[in-house]
Amino acid sequence: MFPTMTPTPDTAALTAEGLTPTGEGRVLLIACGALAREILDLKARNGWHHLDLACLPAILHNHPERITDAVREAVHKHRGTYDQIYVVYADCGTGGLLEAACAEMGIEMVAGPHCYAFFDGIDSFEARGEVTSFFLTDFLVRQFDAFVWKPLGLDRHPDLRDMYFGNYETLVYLAQTDDAALTAKAKTQADRLGLRFERRLTGYGDLETRLQDWASRG
Template sequence: MDLPDDRTLTRDGLAATGRGRILLLACGALAREVLDLVRLNGWSQFDLHCLPAILHNHPDRITAAVEAAVAARGATYDEVFVLYADCGTGGLLQAACDRLGVRMLAGPHCYSFFEGNVAFAARDEVTAFYLTDFLTRQFDAFVWRGLGLDRHPELRDMYFGNYETLVYLAQTDDPDLTARAEAAAAQLGLAFERRFTGYGDLATALEALAAA
């Protein structure tokens, strides 16, 4: 499967191919990582459908979008597995998945499952702002322009006044992405920290699903 560019994944997501027995219904921000894992492991049983990654900025819309996608596509697969964590839905997404009879990825959000839910919870960081590989590439769309900071820089203190550090949770060893994440930290006036996570619990969950 050819991967669309990040701008397309942000705005439109990724359509399923119609092949495979199990539909992975994911956030567009996970498309690259999921497809990398599928290719590396030869998991032909999986098909991937991604909702627009910009829903990251509108968590109140995620549950309805997932419900609509399951209703539209789920009947043609043996199983649907939702590759969202709670992602700011306040438990509504888990409740919807329970009603629909589909499973979903464990965790509060992608930052947690990339680092590993247990390790992330143990840190109990309340002054850290997180970026992943995708969000580093799309920092301008999601954060700088997405939050209106390009037009109203005075909003910086309202949005980020309680943060101290930008933590880049890196899925890949990419010096360019590290430099971009560090530049984003400077742009927001935050200290910078990089942690290499790889795919974390995303890989573990897909491995278990494939084995089952």
């Protein structure tokens, strides 16, 4: 069964600002703002009231060299307030630095190269080896212009599209929700990039499995 989303903070705010924890609960999840909707929905559906959520700005994905220090700072800021802290990031382009920092701090994090890998399932993602695919999740479909089109300058220089995406063949939309409007928007982005379109209804994949494990320990 696939999820029905619960009300969440504004998507643009999650991109630029992240999410401040409520201060309630015994366990803190430090996550990317791109995962806030999914995590909050899982919390609500499963009654994980002992889990609190802090999100870093999702736009950090465009600057992966900043993610490790931002996570480290968040852990140090909140460590005295919670019994346990977990990091809901994959490697996300940090080249192993985030994993090393979490190990140094004694903090568990989600395994995998990127968030779309654990939505798809780490084993399935690695087995496919889709090096010519460009991936979007629900969040990235909503924030395509903020994450892709404008940062690459395609709003000003659309002629650069083939330089950036010439080696890709397919845009793969890994859908967390069965939403016709988001599917149509994802197809539009594939057309804009000149790529074939594929949609996979993944639900929350390994993200849900990992959060279930952590919630059970709290």
